[in-house]
Amino acid sequence: MDQSFPAPSPPDPRAEEREPDGAVSAARASSTAGWLGALARTARIDAHPQRIFPLVLDTVAAEHPGAPALIGGDETLSHSALAARRNRYARWALARGLAKGETVALLMRNCPxxxxxWLGLTRVGVCVALLNTNLRGSGLAHCLAVAAPRLIIAAADLAEVLASALPHLAEQPEIVWQDPAAQASLAAASADFGEDPLGPDEAPSVTLRDPALLIYTSGTTGLPKAARVSHHRVMMWTHWFAGLIDPTPDDRMYDCLPLYHSVGGVVAPGSVLLGGGSVVIREKFSASRFWADVGESGATLFQYIGELCRYLTLAAPDPAEARHRLRLCTGNGMRPEVWEAFQARFAIPRILEFYAATEGTLSLYNVEGKVGAVGRVPPFMARRSPALIVRHDAATGLPARDARGRCIPTEFGEAGELLGRLSDRAEYTFEGYTSAAESARKVLRDVIEPGDAWMRTGDLMRRDAQGFFTFVDRIGDTFRWKGENVATTEVAEALHRVAGVREANVYGVAVPGTEGRAGMAALSVEPGFDLAHLHAAMTTRLPAYARPLFLRLCAELGHTETFKQKKGALAEEGFDPERTDDPLYIDRDGAYRRIDAALYGQIAGGRLRL
Incomplete structure (x- = not known):
């Protein structure tokens, strides 16, 4: 799941909202306050179409000038210093002749x-493309080509990275290097420009509907797509989250996620800066240093990806883990078994899980803190409904249609694809990608009535009678075996509960002579891991069709820079012992048996009954 945050997503418009009970009702008062805070902060955004996020931060800087805003490893900027620097960059852009609507690409590591x-450049109407620093060669060149930037601002220590992409570009863009110590850098070129807020006649008029950023999807397969992010979306993301987490000048957000993505680079820092608080920026996550750094930095908030929390729960005890000041951890992708272990072990007062996508028109928030859910919409917000779950046809990969050609809404507890309704309202407008063809593929029409339009999320969800949404799987990750749909996330959750399994990556593989795809799991395991125990656990916890038929034991499992599992290469290599040195196994005769060349030949030749 990639991340983004427009207005909240209420439940299926056909269904009645029901009040929660049990433990959830105990959190009702505080959760209601969170919803009301978010609504209050976003209510008047549209009333001021020229009030963009950099202008809001000018007001914050005037109210908290000397307070820290951005705390990096080598540099700390106060709110006034951040304002001064972004204003110098804005004036530099104007002096360079950068026009409103033109694009500048940004290639830098995490730092204040x-x-x-990007705040300075977007202030004067420039759209900034946030490049992934992990890409190289043709992949990075693709991201530059789809953005078509007027120039590239690149950190000097990434010169080799950028050089690897340039031969793959048809046209060579101008490069402006950023190195505070260099004479010809952006820092030096902008040093003599004014630091005070820009006057109304100094810069072009920039509105909420104008483009602010290009943020690239970070899918596990295929080339990244550049999602358009308007100033309105930046305002909604930051203000909505500020309402939910209620930041104060005393708050510090620990942010070790990539700044080139929507959560790490916009939501996490922006929401806290709005409250006059500060952001502790780290270049990357370190499990061994995490608790010491959180404690020493005085962090009160932590923006997570679920995998980070899993790493921490698997780590050896750290004396520093009991000395933190965290009052809230917020993020997405927290598995239920990790959630409970993480919150209990580290005494985390509150976890705020959410679901969203950078290009999405809907988002879900688990304000109540129900373990395993990605969100719920309270009854008083049910009329603001842009969300619908519809039945999914695994054979076509599309939503199922009835005899009239309309999509079929799911019942409570039934898995289906989550859709987001589109309209002319800014928060429900699909801003799309730089590619018109990719944008068109995300829009579904004639869903409930003729002429309506909805955005496909590509995610399967369930909704219970209390209105809580639970993530099931990504479409494409779910596969069909023995006539049944298998959700890889549900199989992975069962595997993660087995002693000795550190991480599980589940996917489907084609088997000659059979229909559908058989389940396969790549596992990273601890010393002493017992295959027989795993087999017994799978027999107990999963139906026969969902149990992994094949296993692969790996020293490490590959991840994207946002800690998503990479499945494409694993699925392609399958269970062929010639394509990997990792041990491979098949569930055969009541146990997992090692696959050698002879056994593989029987499977590949269709001579082994499965």
Missing amino acids: DYLAV
Whole structure:
């Protein structure tokens, strides 16, 4: 799941909202306050179409000038210093002749200056494409080509990375290097420009509907797509989250996620800056240093990806883990078994899980803190409904249609694809990608009535009678075996509960002579891991069709820079012992048996009954 945050997503418009009970009702008062805070902060955004996020931060800087805003490893900027720097960058852009609507690409590692650059440039109407620093060669060149930037601002320490992409580009864009110590850098070129807020006649008029950023999807397969992010979306993301987490000048957000993505680079820092608080920016996550750094930095908030929390729960005890000041951890992708272990072991007062996508028109928030759910919409917000779950046809990969050609809404507890209704309202407008063809593929029409339009999320969800949404799987990750649909996330959750399994990556593989795809799991395991125990656990916990038929034991499992599992290469290599040195197994005769060349030949030749 990639991340984004427009207005909240209420439940299926056909269904009645029901009040929660049990433990959930105990959190009703505080959760209601969170919803009301979010609504209050976003209510008047549309009333001021020229009030963009950098202008809001000018007001914050005037109210909290000397307070820290961005705390990096090598540099700390106060709110006034951040304002001064972004204003210098804005004036530099105007002096360079950068026009409203033109694009500048940004290639820098996590640091306070990163935010100052894009805030300054977007202030004067420039759209900034946030490049993934992990890409190289043709992959990075693709991201540059689809953005078509007027120039590239690149950190000097990423010169080799950028050089690897340039031979793959038809046209060579101008490069502006950023190195505070260099004479010809952006820092030096902007040093003599004014630091005070820009006057109304100094910059072009920039509105909420104008483009602010290009943020790239970070899928596990295929080339990244550049999602358009308007100033309105930046305002909604930051203000909505500020309402939910209620930041104060005393709050510090620990942010070790990539600044080139929507959560790490916009939501996490932006929501806290609005409250006059500060952001502790780290270049990357370190499990061994995490608790010491959180404690020493005085962090009160932590923006997570679920995998980070899993790493921490698997780590050896750390004396520093009991000395933190965290009052809230917020993020997405927290598995239920990790959630409970993480919150109990580290005494986390509150976890705020959410679901969203950078290009999405809906988002879900688990304000009540129900373990395993990605969100719920309270009854008083049910009329603001842009969300619908419809039945999914695994054979076509599309939503199922009835005899009239309309999509079929699911019942409570039934898995289906989550859709987001589109309209002319800014928060429900699909801003799309730089590619018109990719944008068109995300829109579904004639869903409930003729002429309506909905955005496909590509995610399967369930909704219970209390209105809580639970993530099931990504479409494409779910596969069909023995006539049944298998959700890889549900199989992975069962595997993660087995002693000795550190991480599980579940996917489907084609088997000659059979229909559908058989389940396969790549596992990272601890010393002493017992295959027989795993087999017994799978027999107990999963139906026969969902149990992994094949296993692969790996020293490490591959991840994207946002800690998503990479499945494409694993699925392609399958269970062929010639394609990997990792041990491979098949569930055969009541146990997992090692696959050698002879056994593989029987399977591949269709001579082994499965």
